Each structure stands twice: as C-alpha cells, then as structure tokens.
Amino acid sequence: MIFQIALLVTTVKFLFIPLYRSTDFEVHRNWLAVTHNLSLEKWYYESTSEWTLDYPPLFAWLEYGLSHIAKWFDPQMLHITNLNYDSDMTVLFQRLSVIVLDLIYILSAKSCASLVSNGKLLVFILLVSNPGLLMVDHIHFQYNGFMYGFLLFSISNMIRSKYIQAAIWFALLLNLKHIYLYVAPVYVVHLLRAYCFTVSSNDGIHTAWYSFSIINLFKVAVAVITVFAVSFGPFIDHLPQVLSRLFPFKRGLCHAYWAPNFWALYNFCDKVLQHALPKFGIEVPKMEAAMTGGLVQEYAHAVLPSIKPSVTFILTAVSMFPALVKLWYLGADRKYRVLSFVRCLVVCATCSFMFGWHVHEKAILMILIPLSFLAVLGDVDGKLFLILTTVGHYSLFPLLYPKNLLSIKIFMLLTHIAIAFGNIPSLYEVVVKTKGIKKRRGFMRLPMLGPIESLYIYGLLVVCIYENALHVAWGLEKSLPFLPLMFTSVYCSLGVIYFWIRYYHYFLTFNLSRLPIVGAMNLSQYVKKAN
Numbered sequence: 001m002i003f004q005i006a007l008l009v010t011t012v013k014f015l016f017i018p019l020y021r022s023t024d025f026e027v028h029r030n031w032l033a034v035t036h037n038l039s040l041e042k043w044y045y046e047s048t049s050e051w052t053l054d055y056p057p058l059f060a061w062l063e064y065g066l067s068h069i070a071k072w073f074d075p076q077m078l079h080i081t082n083l084n085y086d087s088d089m090t091v092l093f094q095r096l097s098v099i100v101l102d103l104i105y106i107l108s109a110k111s112c113a114s115l116v117s118n119g120k121l122l123v124f125i126l127l128v129s130n131p132g133l134l135m136v137d138h139i140h141f142q143y144n145g146f147m148y149g150f151l152l153f154s155i156s157n158m159i160r161s162k163y164i165q166a167a168i169w170f171a172l173l174l175n176l177k178h179i180y181l182y183v184a185p186v187y188v189v190h191l192l193r194a195y196c197f198t199v200s201s202n203d204g205i206h207t208a209w210y211s212f213s214i215i216n217l218f219k220v221a222v223a224v225i226t227v228f229a230v231s232f233g234p235f236i237d238h239l240p241q242v243l244s245r246l247f248p249f250k251r252g253l254c255h256a257y258w259a260p261n262f263w264a265l266y267n268f269c270d271k272v273l274q275h276a277l278p279k280f281g282i283e284v285p286k287m288e289a290a291m292t293g294g295l296v297q298e299y300a301h302a303v304l305p306s307i308k309p310s311v312t313f314i315l316t317a318v319s320m321f322p323a324l325v326k327l328w329y330l331g332a333d334r335k336y337r338v339l340s341f342v343r344c345l346v347v348c349a350t351c352s353f354m355f356g357w358h359v360h361e362k363a364i365l366m367i368l369i370p371l372s373f374l375a376v377l378g379d380v381d382g383k384l385f386l387i388l389t390t391v392g393h394y395s396l397f398p399l400l401y402p403k404n405l406l407s408i409k410i411f412m413l414l415t416h417i418a419i420a421f422g423n424i425p426s427l428y429e430v431v432v433k434t435k436g437i438k439k440r441r442g443f444m445r446l447p448m449l450g451p452i453e454s455l456y457i458y459g460l461l462v463v464c465i466y467e468n469a470l471h472v473a474w475g476l477e478k479s480l481p482f483l484p485l486m487f488t489s490v491y492c493s494l495g496v497i498y499f500w501i502r503y504y505h506y507f508l509t510f511n512l513s514r515l516p517i518v519g520a521m522n523l524s525q526y527v528k529k530a531n
Contacts, residue, residue, distance in 0.1 A: 002113070002124055006106045009128050010099065016138045017095045020402045025141040026084050027051040028063070028094060033080045035060055036067035040234055044242045048080050054245045058175035058231040059143075066097055098137050101146035105133075108152035112373050115159055119376030122423050126372040127152070129419070131393050131412040132365045139408075140399050144362065147176050148369050155345070155370060159338040163195040167220050171227035178246055179363065182316070182352030183345055189324045190341045191220055252358060253307050257485050259359040260395045260492035266304065268490045273303040315355040323347040326508055339377060343507050346371050350500045361399065361489075364392040364496070375424055380506045382424045383448045384499055387457070390417050391495035394460050397467075398485055406468060421447050456495060463491050 030049040038046055043053055043060055053060060071078055074089035109127035113120045137145050154169035170187055173180050198211045235242050258264040277284050284302050300306045323344050330340035349366045353359055368389055375385040393416065397409050425447035446454040467484040476483060 001121055002110060005121075005125055006128055009134075010102070010106075013099050013102070013134070013138045016134070017092065019139050019408075020400065020405060021086075021091070021139070021141045022399070023051070025086065025091075025094060028141070028143070029077055029085060029090065030080070030083070031055075031060070031063045032067040032070055033078045033082070035064035036071070036078045037080055041238055044235070044238060044245050046080070049083055052245060054248065056175045056178050056231060056246065057235055057242070058172065059177065061231075062176070069093070069097075094141070095138070098141070098143055098145065101143060102137070102149075104146040105149035105152070108149035108156070111156040112152050115156060116373075116376055119423075119427055122419075122427075123373055123376055125419060126375065126416075127369065129416060130365070130369065130372070131416045132362070132368060132396055134412055135393075135396050135400055135409065136362050136365070139405065142362070144365065147173060147180075148365065150176065151180070151369070152373075155342060155373070158190070158341055161194075163191060163216075164219055164223050167191060168223050168227060171224045175227060175231040179366070182356065183348050183366070185320060185324055186327065186341065186345050186348050189327050190337075190344070192217075193328050194337055194341075195220065253312070255358060255360050257361055257398055258489035258493075259353065259361040259363065260391070260489050260496050261356075261359055262354045262493070262497065263307070263359070264489040264493040265497075266307075267301070268486065270301045270304045271486075277303065309357045312355050312357040316352050319351040319355060320348045322508060323351070323504065326510075330510070339374075340507075340510070342370055342374055343381075343503075343510075346374065347504055347507050350496075350503065354497070354500055361395055364395060368392050375420070376427055379428045379448075380503075382428065384503050384506075386417075386420055386424060386446070386448060387453060387495060388499045389420055390457055390460070391492050391499075394464075395488065395492035395496075397464075398488055403468075410464075424448070456498075459491065463488055 026049075030051050031053050034043055034046045034053055040060075046052065067078055070090075070093050073093040074087050076082055076087065077085050077090040077093070079085070106128055109124050112127065113124040116123050133145050133148070136142050150169050150173040154166045154173065157163075157166035157169060167187070170180070170184075174184065196213050196217045198213050198216070232239070232242070254263055254267060258267060274284050327340055327344040330337065346367055349370070353363050353367060356363075368385075371381070371385050371388065374381040376382065390413075393413050397413075400409055428448075444454065444458070445451055446457060449457070467488060471477060471480075471484050
C-alpha cells in the first residue's frame with residue numbers, strides 16, 4: 001500500500017508539469033546558470049538577475065550538481081543572460097528535478113510512519129499527500145519537499161535515540177535552507193538534556209548535573225561543525241558577502257502576501273485605524289496602499305509603531321522560552337522524551353511563524369509536517385491538527401492565483417481534509433467507549449471539533465466565495481485589488497493564533513503521568529535503547 005500510494009501521488013505530480021509556475025522557477029534557473037558558469041567565489045556576488053543566490057552554500061552545491069544534468073536537456077537555460085528563459089525542456093528538467101528529489105521525502109515519511117503501530121498508513125498518507133507541498137513545490141515551484149525529508153529523517157533518528165545521526169541530518173538541513181534556524185533551539189536543548197546528560201531523575205524537575213558528558217558534547221559538536229565546514233569552508237574568505245545574502249533585512253516586516261500570523265492582525269489594525277481615526281478628527285499620515293501594495297519592500301505603519309527586525313527576534317525568543325524550559329523538564333523522563341521533542345518542535349515553529357521577520361506563508365508547512373506525525377499520537381494533537389491542516393493549507397490558496405487552478409486547489413484540500421476528518425477521529429473512538437462516554441455530534445458539527453471551531457472552519461467557505469466571486473461581482477477588483485488577500489490572511493490568522501494558544505497550553509500543561517491517548521507509538525524499544 002505504501003508503494004502504491006507513493007506511486008499515485010508521484011503520478012499526480014507529473015500531471016502538474018505544464019501548469020502555472022511562479023517567479024521562483026526563474027530564480028532556480030538563474031541559480032543553475034550562476035553555479036554552472038562562475039567560479040564559486042563569485043556565486044554570491046553575481047547580480048545580473050534580480051533573483052540573486054540567497055540560500056546557504058549546500059543548496060548552491062546542489063544547484064551546481066543539477067546544472068550538469070540540466071545541460072543535457074537544454075544548455076541555453078544555463079546562460080546567465082537568458083533571463084526568464086523557459087523552453088519546454090527547461091520546464092521539463094526543473095519539474096523533474098523536484099519530483100526526483102521528492103523521493104527523499106517519501107523515504108523519510110516511510111521512516112517516520114514505521115515508528116507508529118496504530119495509524120502507520122494514515123501517517124504516511126498525510127505526509128506524502130500534503131496539499132501544501134503539492135501546491136508550493138509542484139505548481140508554484142520550489143524545492144521544499146526533499147528538505148522536509150531531511151527534517152523527518154532527523155526526527156525519526158532522534159526518536160530512535162540516534163542522536164548523532166539526528167544532529168547531522170539537521171545540520172545538513174540548516175545548510176540547505178537557513179529558515180530552519182528558528183527550530184534550532186529545540187535541537188540544542190533536547191540534545192543537551194537527552195544525550196549530554198547521561199543520568200536523568202524521574203521527577204522531571206531535578207537534573208543530575210554530575211552526569212554531564214563532555215565526550216557526548218564533543219561528538220555532537222564535531223558532527224555539526226564538520227557539516228558547516230564542508231558547506232561554508234570554500235567561502236570562508238567571502239563570509240560577510242554570503243551572510244549579507246542570507247539575511248537581507250530590507251525586505252520588510254511582511255511578505256507581499258501577508259502570512260496568516262500576528263503581524264497580519266497588526267497590519268490590519270493599522271489599516272483600520274488609518275481610515276477610522278480621521279473620522280474622529282485625528283490626523284494620520286497618508287500612506288496609500290502601504291503594506292498591501294503587493295511589493296516586497298520596507299513599509300512604515302501609519303498609526304501603530306513600526307516594527308524593526310530586533311523586535312521580531314525578541315518576541316520570537318521570548319515566546320519560545322517557556323516551551324524550551326518545559327522540554328528540558330520533560331526530557332528527564334525517557335518515556336516522554338521523544339514525544340515532547342516533536343511537540344516542542346511544533347510549538348517553536350509556530351512561535352517563529354507568529355512573530356518572525358518577513359515570514360512567508362509557505363512556512364506554515366514547518367508546523368504542519370511534524371504535526372501530521374503527531375496527529376495519531378494523542379487526541380489533542382489530532383484535534384488541533386484537523387483545525388490547522390484545514391486553515392493552514394487554505395491560506396496557501398492565493399499563491400496559485402490563476403483562476404484555472406481554483407478547482408485543483410479545492411480538490412486537493414477537500415481530499416486531504418476528507419482523509420484527515422474521516423480517519424483521525426476513528427483512532428480515538430475506542431477511548432470514548434471505554435470511558436463510558438457517549439457524545440452526540442450536533443448538526444453540521446465536524447468530528448472532534450466544538451461548535452465554534454466547526455463554525456470557523458465553515459467560514460472558510462465564505463472567504464472562498466468572496467475571494468473568487470463576490471469581490472469581482474461587486475466591482476471591487478480595480479479599486480481594492482488586494483482586499484481578498486488581506487481578507488484571507490486576517491481570517492486564517494485567527495485560526496493559526498487559536499491553534500498556537502491551544503497547542504502551547506497543551507504542551508505546557510502536559511502531565512508526565514498522562515499516557516498518549518491511543519498509545520499508538522512503539523516507544524518501548526526506543527526507551528530500552530536510551531537506557
């Protein structure tokens with residue numbers, strides 16, 4: 001079944017080859033040309049195209065390797081001056097490169113699914129058929145899938161107590177795309193607590209400080225530093241230039257399309273105040289189309305204080321801190337260590353999504369993919385996954401703006417949530433029966449969700465109808481072209497913030513005496529290995 005599902009999903013990816021592709025297609029074509037034609041010391045200086053190389057060196061090396069295959073398809077795509085070149089063979093090669101690299105993701109999904117005894121196939125299906133990856137990688141065009149494969153391999157190795165392998169996989173991931181720095185603190189805390197301290201107390205409070213292993217710390221350090229040395233070593237003389245490309249802070253607080261996070265609400269409030277205050281005789285600066293002009297650049301807020309990068313970093317770090325402290329204490333009990341690590345990973349990824357600088361809407365996948373694995377391991381995990389997978393994947397719809405893609409987007413999302421809502425609740429029905437609890441679901445109430453939560457999910461239908469029909473029908477397309485984007489971002493941000501608060505509370509109040517609801521994970525063998 002796993003092979004058949006993987007084959008089916010891969011076949012669907014082939015069907016997407018001729019569809020719309022974003023400017024990211026040209027971004028990666030240019031990177032192929034840059035790495036193929038120039039010596040490596042010039043890679044991060046080349047600026048013929050506006051889409052300059054801004055990923056870590058390991059990804060640049062990947063582009064270099066792909067370029068030597070690309071020349072057999074169409075050598076013209078490797079000319080630096082051939083901007084926006086998109087011959088049929090160029091399109092075929094770049095689409096195929098994403099599909100082939102996705103084999104890493106499929107193997108990693110199988111690795112994680114093998115850790116689960118009840119719901120193994122469901123975990124695999126939820127991961128490999130993720131509609132966000134299908135939309136972002138195989139239509140919009142990017143290379144996220146294989147990198148999430150590195151993340152899943154790291155998680156599965158961490159659960160198996162293979163700490164060095166887990167650290168290496170994550171270090172490789174950081175050198176492919178530096179956005180994963182946001183969850184690096186989770187790895188630091190967990191590796192220190194689980195691997196560098198060789199003795200743990202059973203009360204979840206005290207730490208056997210005398211058991212700290214310098215040798216284990218040295219092993220982890222050598223593994224991680226070696227990966228970074230291989231990746232960044234050839235660029236050591238050009239490190240300032242490389243870092244300036246990796247961390248450009250002049251792109252503004254938000255992306256052109258607001259990610260559904262705290263800053264979407266902040267921007268919305270600023271826009272409301274900008275138009276409301278003059279009616280009460282309060283003057284505000286005129287900033288036409290600020291924050292909603294569809295361009296990637298810095299903007300100042302009209303009424304609320306403008307946000308600097310340092311503010312977002314502080315908020316992100318402060319919001320993560322309680323979760324990292326909890327992870328340290330949960331790490332004292334080997335039975336719960338593996339689950340607490342993945343849950344903390346989800347919490348901290350959500351914190352970075354909430355408050356990070358220039359967050360892309362695609363970053364929601366950093367939360368959804370590990371959460372897909374957790375969905376079968378606890379009733380709260382499963383319930384909140386159902387909410388976030390619906391809202392989070394819908395929030396990606398504006399990325400695929402051509403009207404002819406609407407039916408494809410809706411079909412992929414409905415198929416995904418049908419699988420999720422149709423199978424995840426059934427994992428926990430046995431628990432309800434054994435407790436003698438009989439619950440009747442109200443009319444139109446979704447499985448596992450409360451009435452308000454269900455109503456919110458149904459509200460996405462209203463958002464979809466307005467965005468794709470009413471906005472044009474009411475003649476607002478020219479006067480307020482970005483209103484549907486703002487409407488989608490703000491509405492979806494309410495759901496993401498709700499998930500963040502509920503899941504954070506769940507993680508912080510998790511009791512060590514509480515077993516996973518269905519006991520779906522084969523923990524015993526890994527606990528024995530850890531001991």
